Amino acid sequence: MDYLSRISGPKDTHGLSERELALLAGEIREVILSCVSKVGGHLAPSLGTVELTVALHSMLDSPRDKIIWDVGHQCYAHKIITGRACEFASIRQYGGLSGFPCRFESEHDIVGTGHASTSISYGLGLVEAARLAGASEGHVVCVIGDGALSGGVAFEAMNQAGHLRTPLVVILNDNQMSIKPNVGAISLYLNRIRLDPTLSKLREEIERGVLRIPGIGTRAYSLGKDVKESMKALLVPGMLFEELGFAYIGVVDGHDIHALRKSVGQALETKRPVLVHVKTIKGKGYEPAEARPDDFHGIGPFHIGNGVTKNGSNGTTYTEAFGRAILRAAREDERVVAVTAAMTQGTGLEPFEREFPDRLYDVGIAEEHAVVFAAGLALGGMRPVVAVYSTFLQRAFDMLVQDIALQRLPIVFAVDRAGIVGDDGPTHHGVFDLSYLRMIPDMVVMAPSSQEQLHHMVYTALRQDGPVALRYPRGLAARYTEPAELVEIPIGRGEVLEEGADVALVGIGTGVGIAREAGKLMRAQGVVPTLVDARFAKPLDTDLLDRLAGTHALIVTVEENVLAGGFGSAVLEHFAGTGVRVQRVGLPDRFVPHGARARLLADVGLTARDVAAAAIGVRTGAVQIS
Numbered sequence: 298m299d300y301l302s303r304i305s306g307p308k309d310t311h312g313l314s315e316r317e318l319a320l321l322a323g324e325i326r327e328v329i330l331s332c333v334s335k336v337g338g339h340l341a342p343s344l345g346t347v348e349l350t351v352a353l354h355s356m357l358d359s360p361r362d363k364i365i366w367d368v369g370h371q372c373y374a375h376k377i378i379t380g381r382a383c384e385f386a387s388i389r390q391y392g393g394l395s396g397f398p399c400r401f402e403s404e405h406d407i408v409g410t411g412h413a414s415t416s417i418s419y420g421l422g423l424v425e426a427a428r429l430a431g432a433s434e435g436h437v438v439c440v441i442g443d444g445a446l447s448g449g450v451a452f453e454a455m456n457q458a459g460h461l462r463t464p465l466v467v468i469l470n471d472n473q474m475s476i477k478p479n480v481g482a483i484s485l486y487l488n489r490i491r492l493d494p495t496l497s498k499l500r501e502e503i504e505r506g507v508l509r510i511p512g513i514g515t516r517a518y519s520l521g522k523d524v525k526e527s528m529k530a531l532l533v534p535g536m537l538f539e540e541l542g543f544a545y546i547g548v549v550d551g552h553d554i555h556a557l558r559k560s561v562g563q564a565l566e567t568k569r570p571v572l573v574h575v576k577t578i579k580g581k582g583y584e585p586a587e588a589r590p591d592d593f594h595g596i597g598p599f600h601i602g603n604g605v606t607k608n609g610s611n612g613t614t615y616t617e618a619f620g621r622a623i624l625r626a627a628r629e630d631e632r633v634v635a636v637t638a639a640m641t642q643g644t645g646l647e648p649f650e651r652e653f654p655d656r657l658y659d660v661g662i663a664e665e666h667a668v669v670f671a672a673g674l675a676l677g678g679m680r681p682v683v684a685v686y687s688t689f690l691q692r693a694f695d696m697l698v699q700d701i702a703l704q705r706l707p708i709v710f711a712v713d714r715a716g717i718v719g720d721d722g723p724t725h726h727g728v729f730d731l732s733y734l735r736m737i738p739d740m741v742v743m744a745p746s747s748q749e750q751l752h753h754m755v756y757t758a759l760r761q762d763g764p765v766a767l768r769y770p771r772g773l774a775a776r777y778t779e780p781a782e783l784v785e786i787p788i789g790r791g792e793v794l795e796e797g798a799d800v801a802l803v804g805i806g807t808g809v810g811i812a813r814e815a816g817k818l819m820r821a822q823g824v825v826p827t828l829v830d831a832r833f834a835k836p837l838d839t840d841l842l843d844r845l846a847g848t849h850a851l852i853v854t855v856e857e858n859v860l861a862g863g864f865g866s867a868v869l870e871h872f873a874g875t876g877v878r879v880q881r882v883g884l885p886d887r888f889v890p891h892g893a894r895a896r897l898l899a900d901v902g903l904t905a906r907d908v909a910a911a912a913i914g915v916r917t918g919a920v921q922i923s
């Protein structure tokens with residue numbers, strides 16, 4: 298590590314020659330590969346941006362100049378260059394570096410990202426703030442992938458930037474991949490530019506031609522690049538970015554430090570918004586990742602020699618169970634269609650896609666659109682199932698209210714990664730959905746406590762005439778059994794699993810398993826609780842709750858959701874003013890960091906031990922009801 302050992306911050310790259318910068322990039326790539334092979338992480342995106350990161354830092358003065366990483370999963374080289382090489386092995390581990398930019402971790406991480414398509418908005422705001430403050434703050438460079446560019450927010454920001462003519466540099470990191478191959482008309486458009494050398498040539502010729510036109514050429518030259526770029530925009534119709542008010546530079550080889558530095562240099566001199574179209578290879582430099590960039594997008598520990606993952610799962614995940622459930626439903630009802638926002642793989646829809654390619658819509662990273670598009674499908678008589686991670690559905694809250702619930706449309710939301718997700722941390726934990734779904738009128742909200750139940754719930758959800766959300770966690774369930782016969786679960790009915798006395802433990806989703814284990818601990822101490830699977834956060838089974846209240850001294854609710862507005866809150870609201878004693882166990886009113894799920898649950902007090910302690914403590918008066 299001849300060069301990396303000399304880098305304690307971005308400024309140390311400034312004196313290096315381009316040849317040395319390329320060697321430094323090679324060393325950084327080795328560190329990323331070695332660490333991620335041990336602890337897992339977003340390998341392919343980060344391998345693809347090593348040269349780009351080195352080139353940017355070699356020309357910028359970070360943090361005075363600011364780099365905003367869209368999504369942020371490609372920022373590993375940035376972390377290494379900005380003084381975190383020694384800690385890099387701790388990435389995504391409990392107490393270690395975050396896997397995403399984090400403004401509390403380094404002054405070089407301008408803002409914490411994790412959700413896609415926001416970088417240009419942030420960047421524009423930063424430049425405008427500096428302008429308003431009259432400060433001569435440095436450059437702002439937003440690095441956005443072609444996948445993230447499919448998100449509407451990015452275009453909303455470009456629309457404003459083009460209007461304001463704000464000098465902002467956008468680097469389009471085009472590797473033709475979202476997590477899977479990118480989709481959409483913009484993606485096809487980018488491909489055309491990438492593949493058609495005549496277009497770039499035409500641009501160059503126009504540039505030269507403009508300069509040769511007597512009078513205009515020299516005047517254009519003397520007025521600087523700004524006018525020249527505008528003339529190109531006029532002369533090359535269809536240049537989408539130029540039409541939006543951005544000067545366009547490209548296509549640049551994203552692994553050639555010299556080419557990158559030249560283009561970025563031009564961009565930094567441009568006095569209006571500029572987009573540098575950089576072509577990169579996802580997984581660059583590691584053959585298995587280049588060959589299977591989707592598998593290496595985010596990966597667990599693997600053997601560097603052959604790229605085979607180490608902890609092969611030996612069970613069925615909830616996601617896979619959902620994939621089977623929807624496939625089964627689709628075989629029986631041809632109106633069933635699936636909608637995903639760039640997460641076909643992550644939401645378990647690949648088998649569906651293989652069998653029903655015409656009935657699977659990947660809309661790109663566009664959750665708001667996905668939800669309203671599903672509304673249109675439902676209006677047209679289809680039975681759409683929107684499969685989406687809990688954290689990303691947050692984006693579409695208004696659509697859930699306005700375009701789905703208010704219209705009483707029969708759409709199923711398969712809300713995956715509900716609860717603590719682990720290593721990706723607070724940007725990705727799905728801990729708010731029970732709260733933000735439960736408050737919407739006419740929305741049915743349920744959560745399976747087993748994969749078997751998930752099958753019944755998908756079946757049930759598709760038989761309702763209004764919106765239904767079912768939320769389930771990341772990872773494996775205790776055992777997988779697929780029911781031969783599917784049954785419709787009565788809406789708003791919980792289930793008593795074990796009869797006891799004195800204390801009723803009422804869990805929902807993963808809370809049921811935690812409550813069950815708590816019950817075992819309590820029995821060892823002579824208390825035999827009643828165990829209930831609530832199944833629904835909305836509507837609540839108020840009959841069952843009232844019955845429990847009549848026969849038990851205490852009701853303890855257990856949920857993997859924030860307590861604020863969650864399932865336990867619904868139970869509290871039901872009993873408000875009645876004197877019924879309710880103790881809630883769930884997630885606290887603070888952001889939970891990254892780390893292994895079990896460790897995080899222990900930290901926040903959401904384990905069987907905590908539930909048992911709370912139940913027994915409150916019962917004996919040792920703990921006050923919160």
Ligand SMILES: Cc1ncc(C[n+]2csc(CCOP(=O)(O)OP(=O)(O)O)c2C)c(N)n1
Pocket residue numbers: 342345368370371411412413441442443444445446470472474475476579594638639640662664689692
């Ligand atoms: C709003 C939102 N939806 C979904 C995701 C999940 N996600 C993370 S990275 C990614 C693909 C990003 O593709 P691109 O921007 O091209 O970056 P690349 O990984 O190809 O470098 C997706 C869909 C997300 N982070 N944010």
